[in-house]
Amino acid sequence: MKKRLIFTALLLSGCSQLPQERSADLQTLSAPAAEQITTEPQQDIVIENDATAEAMATDFEHIFVDTDMTFSGTLPCADCPGIAYHINLFRDGRFAARQEYIDRNQVNIVRGIWLLEKRSLHLVNQQQTLPAFHFLSNTQLAMLDMSGKPLLSNVNYQLTRETEFRKLDTRQAMLGIYTLSDNQASFTSCASGEMLAIANTQHHLPVMRQYQQDERLRGNDVIATMLGRRGQDDQANLLFIDKFEQFWPGAVCPDQIQPGKMQGIVWRAEKIANRYVPQQLNVRVIFEQNDRLYGFAGCNNFNGSYKQRSNQLNVQPLVSTRKFCADSSELESQFTQSLQSADRAEVNGDTLQIFKNNQLILQFKPAVN
Structure with missing residues (x-):
């Protein structure tokens, strides 16, 4: 009986070794000698890029527009030196974008709502079409091609997030019909047909005097050119003149x-x-x-x-x-x-x-x- 008890105790003491100690022993037994370990150098992965390259995200975190963001940059243009973009994404689901065609004196201001589908950003406006973009990271947008894949090529198709939110510059060169009645002026854009009341600011008062003093203009609708901007929020139906150029009597849209x-x-x-x-x-x-x-x-x-x-x-x-x-x-x-x-x-x-x-x-x- 004593022999059986002694044998059982020896078996239990053999099973009580800590797992990490046994693992260390196994590694010591199985590890090859240091001089036999060889490591092949890691080869650089070369990615062939062209205008329709496959989508490649640089990170995989979720994208959240939980604060107002500004993205900017210049994207390629087929028949001009480029299009300068300034896009503001608001956390309430709205966006405002400024497109400036370089060397054309053409600026488009587009507003609407944004939609985020996984990492793809869509800027929705019923009258105008803007490019769609892909979040490469939370600071980088890549324009999507016709198949919905990010354009990754030697040509820059990316917009970069600015460190601070920046208000949109909404000034535009305008040509349209100027009308004045009882010291209240309006401007109807030849491009869009939209009519806005003109705010009576220091930049408009000389224009109004010129119109009233010139017999060719007074009492008539007349084409005018100017640099102006639309008001915001409760002033959205007002046009603010920043620089008046000239009247064009006898001209039409x-x-x-x-x-x-x-x-x-x-x-x-x-x-x-x-x-x-x-x-x-x-x-x-x-x-x-x-x-x-x-x-x-x-x-x-x-x-x-x-x-x-x-x-x-x-x-x-x-x-x-x-x-x-x-x-x-x-x-x-x-x-x-x-x-x-x-x-x-x-x-x-x-x-x-x-x-x-x-x-x-x-x-x-x-x-x-």
Whole structure:
């Protein structure tokens, strides 16, 4: 009996060894000698990128828009140097976006609601279409391609979150119909057809006086160009003028243009010979019905007279103001000289072309802002 008890005690003491101690013993027995361990160098993974590359998220955390965010950057454009974006995402589900087409003097302000589908961001507006984006991280948006995959290529298709929320700049170049009655003015955009009341600020009062004192304008609806912005919240139906440019008596909105008609349209210079005109210079001209013309050449206002018979065009010497602008005076001189040397004009669709000796010297498009 004593022998059986002693044997049982020995078995129990053999089973009482701690697990970690036994594991250490096993590792000691099974580990190879240090000099026999070899590690292959890790190879870099090369990812071939193109305009329709596969989606690759750099992290996998959930995306939450739990605070107001600002994303900005410049995305590629098919027929311009790029489109500068400023997108504000509000935590209540709204968004506001500013698209500025570089070198076109064209700014779009779009508002609506945003929808988040997993990591894909959709900006919804019933009138205008904006690109969709993918959250690569909570600080980086990549534009989606037509198949709904992020564009990852050597060309930058990404917007970056700014460290602080930034208010949207809503100023836009505008062309539309100015109306004044009983000291209350309104502006109807030629581009959208929307009518807004004009706020009586310090920038509007000189405009109102000019309208009231000019017999060509007083009591009439007249095309005007300006830099303005729409009010916010309870002032959303007000237009605030930041910079007034000029009135264009006798002009009509571009959508009222008759085929082949040259008169009564504010034409924006697109090319001088083979040279594109920077759109921000706003080089414009209007040919009135009474054989008068006037416009803006990038730095100075000008006016003069012209004769047109069929397609034949003759422009008399122009009268101009005499300001000097370092960034536009050379181009302005080339523009006015070309206009005065014209001998033929043709309107093809929405394009006005002016020739000298059968050589194209000026090309215009209807101004929309």
